[in-house]
Amino acid sequence: MSKTVQVLLVDDHPTVRAGIRSILNENYIEVVAEADSLADARQALVTSRPNVVLLDLGLGRESGMGAVPEFATASSVLVHTVHSDLASEALSRGALGFVAKTAPVGVLVAAVRAVAAGRRYLDPALAADLAIGPARRPMSSRERQVLELLAAGLTNQQVAGVLSISVRTVESVRASLRNRLGLVDRADLVAYARTAGRTGH
Known part of the structure; x- marks a missing residue:
């Protein structure tokens, strides 16, 4: 390489x-x-x-x-x-x-x-406390729920089923989280979710 x-x-x-x-x-x-x-x-x-x-x-x-x-x-x-x-x-x-x-x-x-x-x-250990961009705000309960379920390995469809929301809503929350946290794709988002869980954010 x-x-x-x-x-x-x-x-x-x-x-x-x-x-x-x-x-x-x-x-x-x-x-x-x-x-x-x-x-x-x-x-x-x-x-x-x-x-x-x-x-x-x-x-x-x-x-x-x-x-x-x-x-x-x-x-x-x-x-x-x-x-x-x-x-x-x-x-x-x-x-x-x-x-x-x-x-x-x-x-x-x-x-x-x-x-x-x-x-x-x-840094994922800091990202939960800082929104990147003009609007800083705490992570919503819905965003935390989606993060936790993604960290557990659930698919979009499974997350939607557990939370009784549409798959489109799950995708929208994921996109919002990626933009706020400076993450790139699903793998980055899942890795962040697991790190944030370990650090108590």
Whole structure:
């Protein structure tokens, strides 16, 4: 498999960068440049032309948040940080994705691939609390019911039967959830539902 996704890795901890680089390389994602400061990141962005800027927000005495709009004009920005409470701000400034550093390896890999393809991605552990888009609202009881049944492996028809609603209604709820949570297809939605269930969202 060729490495079609190219990443600029911006983090001020060499050990962290080494670990992330190894993870991404093992998953056929190429780290084409690394930076430990915003100045170096700006230069690398021009010279390496990555698909994705994987950006930590805490860069020593600098904050990567202010650079999100700038970087987003040249590449897809995926914020990767310990500051999970900053997801909404990062997304509003132009980041296409947000993943906490506590997220499993599979979530980070999926996020990089999603934003490289121009799709939004929000860490499933945070997505239940944040709606991506102009209207933030809590998940409705109907949406939670559909999610729970999808996570249990039920088909659209089975979900409709259990909830005594039409298949079209189930499909509409699924589409709404995908748009709100930045998910792509049924597999993503089911994976999110199972993760959200484990984290208590």
